[in-house]
Amino acid sequence: MFARDQQPRERAEAAAGARPVAAARAVLAAIDAKVFADIRPVPFYEQSVLIRRAVIRLLGDG
Amino acid sequence: MVEAIALHADLGAWTLAALAERAAFERHAVAVAAAIADRICAKVEIDVGECAGAFADFVEAVAGHQTGEPAPADFIAVCAGLVASLARHHVARYAAGGEAPPDRMTGAVLTYPDEVTALASGAALYLLRVRALTGVDPSVPLSPLIVENAAILLRHGGNQAAIRFRELLQLTTPWA
Numbered sequence: 001m002f003a004r005d006q007q008p009r010e011r012a013e014a015a016a017g018a019r020p021v022a023a024a025r026a027v028l029a030a031i032d033a034k035v036f037a038d039i040r041p042v043p044f045y046e047q048s049v050l051i052r053r054a055v056i057r058l059l060g061d062g
Numbered sequence: 063m064v065e066a067i068a069l070h071a072d073l074g075a076w077t078l079a080a081l082a083e084r085a086a087f088e089r090h091a092v093a094v095a096a097a098i099a100d101r102i103c104a105k106v107e108i109d110v111g112e113c114a115g116a117f118a119d120f121v122e123a124v125a126g127h128q129t130g131e132p133a134p135a136d137f138i139a140v141c142a143g144l145v146a147s148l149a150r151h152h153v154a155r156y157a158a159g160g161e162a163p164p165d166r167m168t169g170a171v172l173t174y175p176d177e178v179t180a181l182a183s184g185a186a187l188y189l190l191r192v193r194a195l196t197g198v199d200p201s202v203p204l205s206p207l208i209v210e211n212a213a214i215l216l217r218h219g220g221n222q223a224a225i226r227f228r229e230l231l232q233l234t235t236p237w238a
Binding site: 044055 | 074075076077078079080081082083086089090093094096097098100101102120121122124125127129131132133134136137140167182185186189190191194195199201203204205206209231
């Protein structure tokens with residue numbers, strides 16, 4: 001009974017958390033589509049490598 | 063933790079919208095923190111709870127960003143939002159090894175870990191996207207003094223300093 005009563009509240013909390021995520025995703029996707037429409041897609045695994053190289057270079061390479 | 067994130071979603075292309083997914087947001091922060099740790103020969107630990115807090119702040123900031131036709135200024139605002147959200151949380155903890163006194167860059171990172179992680183995260187997002195667009199790297203290697211100064215200004219300036227991340231890190235802008 002208790003668990004069943006909790007479900008709507010949990011669903012409501014999840015929905016409330018999902019709304020800003022969906023809105024943020026839409027904003028970011030729109031920027032990507034408009035500003036960076038022509039760039040080469042980068043795989044996820046390559047993105048991490050590029051980030052690490054870029055940060056190490058930015059901080060002066062040692 | 064790093065390994066768990068590294069195993070997540072290696073398939074498919076990275077997009078800006080991926081940052082609205084918590085795992086991809088964490089992965090970005092982890093990659094940046096790992097790079098900073100590499101740079102100063104330190105160990106790093108990521109606080110997943112703090113990273114979740116930064117993610118929530120970032121999502122809230124971006125979701126509330128009203129824009130008509132998306133423009134480069136919106137992208138810059140997103141990068142600044144990333145800087146601001148990470149600077150408010152203790153996402154990465156760095157520990158320098160060895161007994162030698164830290165050099166100045168190491169000292170800057172150890173003194174301002176949240177701010178350096180935040181600035182580097184926003185800068186990495188900005189410069190990878192700009193470089194992919196223009197073919198030109200908008201960054202120059204920074205001196206420890208510049209990094210330390212940027213971190214101090216971010217610590218005391220909050221969002222107002224975050225929006226100036228390009229100026230603070232001497233990043234060039236391809237848009238008029």
